[in-house]
Amino acid sequence: MAGVRAAQAMRRAGFDGVITVVGDETHTPYDRPPLSKAFLVADDPSTAVRPVVPDLDSLGLEWRRGRSAVSLDAATLAVTLDDGEVLAADGVVLACGATARRLPGTEDLAGVHVLRTLDDAIGLRADLDASPRRVVVIGAGFIGAEVAASCRTRGLDVTVVEALSLPLGRVLPPDLGRWCADLHRAHGTELRLGVGVDGLDADGSGRVHAVRLADGTVIAADVVVVGIGVIPNTQWLDGSGLTIDNGVVCDATTLAAPGIVAAGDVARWRNPLFGESMRLEHWENAVDMGVHAGTRLLAADGDAEEFAPVPWFWSDQYDRKIQLAGRCDAGDSVELIEGTFDDARFVALIGRAERLKGVFGVNRPAVVNRWRQHIADGISWDDALQLSSG
C-alpha cells in the first residue's frame, strides 16, 4: 500500500522516470482491511478483494513480483534481489511492511493461521468453510477482535485468549478495554483474559486440536488464529548503513538517508505533533505516509515538509464501527461526551494532563473526525472538556 501510494504520488507530481516495485507476493497488490472482515464472511470472498489503488494499471510501474530484496547499500542506492539482480536507483522507497508474529513451534501445524496476506486469508477462509467446532483466537488486538467477530457472524463458536487483563490493554485506557471485552461477550464470543498460551496440541495427522493455557485449561479447537502483533521487515537491511530500531528510523520528513525514504508499517519517525517516536500499522498511515514519502523523495532538502499526522483507524466488529483518532495509552483519562458505554453509539475523549490526546467513537464517525481536527490543533484537555459541554 505505502509503496504504491508513493509511486502514485510521484507520478502525479510529474515524475516520468522508471519506477520499479519489488514485492514478494505474486498477487496484484490488494487492499488488506477486508481480509479480516468481508473476505471471511461474504458468500463470495473474491468480492472483497480489490486492487490497492483503482488506477494501478495506469501508473506505468515496472514490477518484480514474487521477488524479494535481500540487501540495500545506502551509500550507492543499489538494491539486490533474491535472484541476484541488482537494481540501481536514484531514490529508494522502503515500504516493506511487517510480518505477522507466529507462535514458536507451530509453523507446520495444520489449522493454525496468522492473518496478514491474501494467501493467509484464503487459507483461513477454507478452514472456516469446513465448519470447525470451535475457533480459538490468540490475542485480543484488532485483528483478533475482527476475526472473532467474523467467526461469530458465521455462527461459529469462538474463544479469544489474551495474556493481558483487558483487550488492547497496552493502547487503551481500562474503561475502553472493558467495553471491548463486553462487546465480545454480548455477541457470544468467549473471552479468556489474563492468561497466556502454553502450547498447541496436534492430532496424529499434524492438525491442531487443542490449545493449552498457562492455567492448565485445555480448549478444544479445530482452527487457531494467532494475532499477536507483527515484526517490521528490516532483517534484510542489516548492514545497509541505515539505522534500524523496531523499524527503519527516519527523520521527521520520512527520510532515512540521502535518497532513501520509508513509509508504512516498517517506518519509525518522530511525529512532531506528538513529540514522540512512532511506528504505525494503520491502513491510513500507509496511505498518507506513502504519499508523503514519495513527495519527499522528489523534494529538495530545503523544501521537505514534516510528516505530522493524527493517527486514525477504524475497526469493524460485529455491528459496530469503532474509530480511534490520536495517540493514547493505558494511563490516560477518559471522558464520555456522547452516549454511554451501554449505548450502540458513543464518543469518548482521551487525554492526560494538559492535552487532548485521542477520541474513541463507536458508530459516530463524523464526530470522531471532527475531534480529530481538535487533536491536530493541539487543544488542551480542559478546553476539550469545555468544548464538549458547550
Add this chain to the structure above:
Amino acid sequence: MGFKVEVDYDKCESNAVCMAIAPEIFEVRDDDFLYVLNDTPDDSERPRVQEAVDRCPKQAISIAEL
C-alpha cells in the same frame, strides 16, 4: 472542464474521512449515511475531492469528468 463527484453507496461505510477533508461537499449525518452536498463543485475544489477519493478506505468515491 468541470467534474462530478460520484459515490458508490454500496461500498460507502460512512467512515467520514471525506467529510473531514471537504465538509462543504461531504456530510455524514446522524443517520450514518453520507450525503453529497454539492456534486458538481468548482474546479478549484478538485485537489480536495481528489484527496477524499484517495483516502476513502472503501474506494467508494470517484470523479467523473464533465
